[in-house]
Amino acid sequence: MPSFKLASWNVEYADRTLSDLELPDGPGAGKRRNAERKIEAIAAEISELDADILFVCEGPRGEERALKYFARAAPGYELVTRNDATGKEYATQGIQWLWFLVKRSFRAAAAITPSLLPLATWRAFTESESLGRTRDGKWLVALPTFDKESGRAGPSELVRHSHYRHPQVLVFDFKGRRIELIGLHLKSKFIDQTDPTKKWAAAASTAFDDIAASMKASPGFVTEAVKARAKTSSEASDVRTYIDRRFAQEPQPALFVLGDVNDGPGKELFEEWFLLHDLIGNLQGDVFFARKFLNHALFDFPDALRWSVKFEDALDPRRNPNILLDHILFTQTLCGETAWPLRVRGGAGKVEHEVHERVNSLLPKSLATSDHRPVSVVVSDVSGGST
Numbered sequence: 001m002p003s004f005k006l007a008s009w010n011v012e013y014a015d016r017t018l019s020d021l022e023l024p025d026g027p028g029a030g031k032r033r034n035a036e037r038k039i040e041a042i043a044a045e046i047s048e049l050d051a052d053i054l055f056v057c058e059g060p061r062g063e064e065r066a067l068k069y070f071a072r073a074a075p076g077y078e079l080v081t082r083n084d085a086t087g088k089e090y091a092t093q094g095i096q097w098l099w100f101l102v103k104r105s106f107r108a109a110a111a112i113t114p115s116l117l118p119l120a121t122w123r124a125f126t127e128s129e130s131l132g133r134t135r136d137g138k139w140l141v142a143l144p145t146f147d148k149e150s151g152r153a154g155p156s157e158l159v160r161h162s163h164y165r166h167p168q169v170l171v172f173d174f175k176g177r178r179i180e181l182i183g184l185h186l187k188s189k190f191i192d193q194t195d196p197t198k199k200w201a202a203a204a205s206t207a208f209d210d211i212a213a214s215m216k217a218s219p220g221f222v223t224e225a226v227k228a229r230a231k232t233s234s235e236a237s238d239v240r241t242y243i244d245r246r247f248a249q250e251p252q253p254a255l256f257v258l259g260d261v262n263d264g265p266g267k268e269l270f271e272e273w274f275l276l277h278d279l280i281g282n283l284q285g286d287v288f289f290a291r292k293f294l295n296h297a298l299f300d301f302p303d304a305l306r307w308s309v310k311f312e313d314a315l316d317p318r319r320n321p322n323i324l325l326d327h328i329l330f331t332q333t334l335c336g337e338t339a340w341p342l343r344v345r346g347g348a349g350k351v352e353h354e355v356h357e358r359v360n361s362l363l364p365k366s367l368a369t370s371d372h373r374p375v376s377v378v379v380s381d382v383s384g385g386s387t
Helices: 014-021 029-049 063-073 104-110 119-129 196-206 211-217 219-249 269-275 279-284 287-292 353-360
Strands: 003-010 053-059 077-080 097-103 139-147 152-161 168-174 177-185 254-260 326-330 349-351 375-381
Touching: 003 029, 003 177, 003 254, 003 326, 014 029, 014 053, 014 063, 029 063, 029 353, 053 063, 053 177, 053 254, 063 077, 063 097, 077 104, 097 104, 097 168, 097 177, 119 219, 139 219, 152 219, 177 219, 219 254, 219 269, 219 279, 219 287, 279 326, 326 375
Parallel strands: 003 053, 177 254
Antiparallel strands: 003 375, 053 097, 077 097, 139 152, 168 177, 254 326, 349 375
16 A cells, blocks of 8 residues: 555543533433534544544543543544453553554455553663663653742752653554554643732733742742643653654664644743753654654644644743644654655644634534544555565
8 A cells, every 4th residue: 555644632631522422311311412523523623634544642541441542533543452451451541541543454465463552661772872861661760849938949859750641652564564653641730729810920921030929929830830831841852762762773763753742832831941852852762873863744734734732821821822842753764765564654643723723613612523633644655665
């Protein structure tokens, strides 16, 4: 076959939708009817997206619930599971789980047998590459502290952190080449406090460059925000450690990294003040070691369309609300004239604005399929010389 389409989509709280679908007749019937309409729209969007491999963020928790949900939302697809009813092998907290779906017709045509990388393998690789700094899937990260009684920031403390939603890696052989798709939904930067945006945004709007004045408005929120970002950044670094280990095992591993990494373009306000880096930089690698640097599927997609979520940032009202949270990246061996048997050609990536907006134009905003637009890339099979 000449090519296949790879896509990533954050469908937003699929587990809640499934719970509403299971409501009985009576007081919950109205909510159930809304869920029926929503999942029909999600199924329509997945059908029109027409990806051969689809990675879903915020899917239902556990294999049993995921099988029920995707039987309705993606009937032409096979859910790749670990055959673990307990869910322990997914190492995922909360109700937002990560799932790979493979179109049945593509699996047959490409003659692939997809599976999920054992978490034990991921942890062994990252422990080896980190020289033991990562152990049993956990690592140390320095987090700021805050004394509520005094209202002052305290000294940083080293704590052991692990993935809030462990990356899930889809593995398959394609014409003798091992392909790995690293699916991510990194920890959110959202801070659930009662006072954050109103008090803080008021200070920021009048004193954007006065750090002391802005922090004084709500120092506890600042501490929590930096903690969340430090945790997320460390999760991205762990993913990069896995990638580096793969490069220590073979010269040109064929890797894709895709999903919602909870990052916008460039440095946000907190990154500028405290962390001095952007999250994607943690994943992409160091340009001084260009062989291991990851390419971005949307590199040549038009700037004005290169966004997947519209988010009005109350803490940074001057920032463009169109942000790119959802990404597809890949190793150098998958591009260029020497790529074999798969190649990502120029112009292959896109944000699926048209499909998303067309499906949602028939729905009230309360039933929107998601606040994220899918992102996709077409991967060409060049083993037989076809284009």
